[in-house]
Amino acid sequence: MRKFVLIALVLLGGVLFTARLFYLQIYDASSDSLSQNSAIKVMYDYPQRGYMFDRNMKLLVSNQPSYDVMVIPRDVKPLDTLEFCGLLKITKEEFKEILHKARVYSPRLPSVVIPQLNKADYASLSEKMYKYEGFYIQRRSLREYQVDHSANVMGYIAEVNNAIIEKNPYYQMGELIGTAGVEKEYEEVLRGVKGVKYIQKDRFNRDIGPYKEGIFDTLPERGHDVQLTIDAVLQKYGEELMIHKRGGIVAIEPESGEILALITAPSYDPSLLVGRDRSKNFTKLWYDTISKPLYDRVLMGEYPPGSPFKTLTALIGLHENVVDTLDTFACYHGYRYGNRTLGCHSHPSPLAMVGGIANSCNAYFCNVYKRIIDKYPNPREGIDHWREGLLSFGLGDFLGYDLPSGKRGNIPTSNYYNKIHDYPAHNWSSLATISNAIGQGEVLLTPMQMANFTAAIANRGYYYTPHIIKNIIGPDTIPQKFKEKHYTTVEPEHFKPVVEGMFQVYKRGTASSIQIPGIDICGKTGTAENFTKIDGKRVQLTDHSIFVAFAPKDNPKIAIAVFVENGYWGSRWAGRIAGLMIEKYLKGEITRTDMEKYVLEGSLEAEYAKPYSGQPFSINR
Template sequence: MRKLLLTSIIISTSLIYIGRLSYLQLIDSSSKNPLDDTAIKAVYDYPERGHILDRNGKLIVSNQPSYDVMVIPREVKPLDTLEFCQLLNISKEDFIKEYEKARIYSPRLPSVFVPQLSKEEYALLQEKMRKYEGFYIQKRSLRHYETRSAANVLGYISEVNERDLRKYSYYQSGEIIGRQGVEKEYEEVLRGRKGVKFIQKDRFNREIGSYKNGIFDTLPIPGKDVQLTIDIDLQEYGEKLMTNKRGGIVALEPKTGEILALVSAPSYDPALLVGRKRSKNYTKLHYDSISKPLFDRGLLAMYPPGSPFKTLNALVALQEGVITPQTTYRCSGAYYYGKRGRKMGCHCGGGIRNLNSGIYKSCNTYFATVYRNSLEKYPTAEEGLNTWAKHMKSFGLGDYLGYDLPTGRSGKIPTSKTYDATYGKNRWYSTATLSNAIGQGEVLTTPIQLANITAAISNRGFYYTPHIIKKIGEEPIEDEKYTKKKQTSVNPEYFEPVIQGMFDVYKKGTAKWISVKDINIAGKTGTAENFTKINGETVQLTDHSIFVAFAPVDNPKIALAVFVENGHWGSTWAGRIAGLMIEKYIKEEITEKAMEQFVLSGSLEEEYAKPYSGKPFKINE
């Protein structure tokens, strides 16, 4: 009896499973994609894109309504093409082009036919759409900017292209996606998730109601607001200061690594890349190969760092024990080296230099000697240079840093391999690399890297990975990537004498004429040589103006780097801009009116327009 009962249970269970599987495969279609059925139409409901706010909660980017004319090619019936084109303000050729594009994409799925109608165009067209079968209007949101600044930070949105459609299964033709900046980096957060309703059609292609009572329908999920670390008032002020100049400003909060300002000049109004004129405006910006407004100089431009790099060479020498703050060297107005008596000029005025005066006088002779001592401490130049390079890389140089923006360059810190490729292995000495001592030669940095090393100095030996995001929705960013300290290879005690030297740059050094009242600033001027290739010849152009600074010295709230291309002396343009940015952030007002007027009224456009007419400059002659 028990054996019979057990057999019955097994048979019954098996029959239930077989029956259910047969039903699912032969009758029920719930496991299938409804769009596989040509009698099903999908209507998408697009959520509003998340807003973008600055660090103080000030709205930067919101949304405005837009209307797209959609087409389902197989549902299009004969129509008065001329009248339709006049309503849409397009040519017949445009009509044919867009229709064929939509048909090739999919005859039965909707595609954008004419994007981004204005309210007036929508009102005019809405009443007449019933005449044009296969076409309908779909509401969409476009970006609305509350600022004319920060285009390089914010990025923009545009329609997906064929490459996007192949890469991302989420998108349909005609949908929008973030490009560049925050819009691209935080696309999934900002876009939300679209909803969909499936509509059943009969054999005459008429809509007869919801498919399967809406069991497959989904509601849209709104995009989340994001709060940035940017201070939009500081950003706008920085862009104002950089009017008629080319270069970049990167300002960080040293205690967190938050990016306070990321200025690239020249820039553009982000509103230019909104609406039906977006494509035309983008093309104009893209092909401006002179000003390069789409080129983010703060993240992508690689410059020789010049004299600010001397502070790092001082720190390495202290860590390596080859100098103390009291170690002195005599400067005779130049540094001579090598068997052929090569010369590195110096503008410090000559005399006895220690670490402090070497920094605030920016003595090339002092730092050339310090750099050589750091390398020649080791048995071979190769070992010495590689040790030096490891120190430099601990400050984030020669690397992308890992910030949360979708573009960047790594800069360059040379190693023994760099010189092996030029001279051959074991066929070069420390003197072949001497330009590295003063931030020239093979060393290249981006403005954000230089701002980051300034933050590391202000923190006495550590930094946080720079980042642009502060909150997603209501949740503060707690990613360890941005909250974990990154220690440099230099001990904390060696930073104080270097910081004192940078403080004295303002008190009695190269920036003493541009100090800011009531703010203790530590800084370093830089004048970096600027070379380019013209007709195959290496020629020297006007030097770049560079300045790094942080303030207040004892409790740093801001650290920044300023690059002004072809701006000559570091104190002329970059130093003044740095001081004004610091005062704007700390005091929230400007008292140095004369300095502000000098910068705002100044222009380097004539400098950039100059044709080069000098003789070719032969490096190392």
């Protein structure tokens, strides 16, 4: 009996010993527990970030080697601080502050002391680092831009802050993360996976080799390359056309929703936000509160859409069956209601729908809008039905595109008008909202939304969610939502007269002077009123120039929206730019060199300076 008890005790002890060994070597050997082990030093090996290519596989951004001076605070030994600071080109006070922050973050994990050494500094430092225990040089990669455009599309990377580290434990102090544009939206795709090495230390804190012969070490995994939807040639050309102007251009392929060009102006060279001068350059761009080069106007700018919105008024009027294509309305230099007049320019009168669009008649669309709202028992119901139709074009909300910034725009609700008119104490009618008919009033859209509703018209009633990613190379997959059609509430047959009206804008209407030979373009000019505050007073500035278009008329390949702040007539700046962009994309060359010269050499800087001059100024000249 005693023999069996002894055997059982030995077996039990063996099982317990094996279990404990398993726990220590397997379960307890997680990266978290190892990183907290005082006898183990953690070293990270950073992967190459994925490259970006345009739709034609032209390389946009790659990587370049970079070297950071790192510190593991607990490994630091007494050193000649003045000598070391001289090598690092920092003051003793700066060094103390850096070391203090590193200790607060973690005494065991590495922190950055000096980021992004240039090759000369790396060469001089690397041979002397052996003198400074606890400090070492870490190789990683920074972005190397192959183009000087598309900064707003690609975005940039920057050092993680405490908020990011607390939210996502993958990141450590001093590491880099995508902070804007594609870099931010596709961070987990582009960044790859960093490798880790665990170094065993002896009781004298000396390295004695890989922990457990490196069985827990991992190799870095390179980030995935991505192919974007933009056409680099078209993007660069658009940015050149927008020099000395403010605003934006969005071009979309209607049959897919792929974004061909996404231009905000003014912009900047993406290389400015790489290297040791990054902080200085970023500060300069950030504090330029007048031209705002970091402000993405095509996604964040909310503007009155002006006359391009009339196409939607026509479509909803047809859908609501309050107007047909042959109904005519007279125009006596504008639309008169009560003792007020919403003015209009000279053109033939009366006009039906195609002529109303071609000549951009305010009176025509005010009449259609009034019929839409007055169809219902009260204007509140009318506004809500009008709004429902507009929402189906992707207006009044985020479109769901794959870029991290954006605004909803504004399609006003009946509740909004109830509030401002103090309903039910005071009633209101369709005439109180009549400016909505022509894309003024409370209606606000982003240039992205303008391009998207133009794509929906080009498709005769549907659109794809605009997107910037064409392919993730490797997984070869993009979200399913970018392949789904979104149908508007307007029936397909109602688009024919609106498309014809937009075609006539070029043939005999407000854009007839800027036709492009050999291309059937359907477009709509727009001019939107522009106000600002100067010394607390509301002051009118020169109107905005707007143009939307698609081409060719049948089987369209490009839909575009151009918005030029303070550009006045739609055909003066925005229309010309749209035509040139369309020709560049469809033909690969420019035949209207006179128009190109006008745009490339033209400047609106004098217009933008007017509010800051302190002098009286005129507008709309």
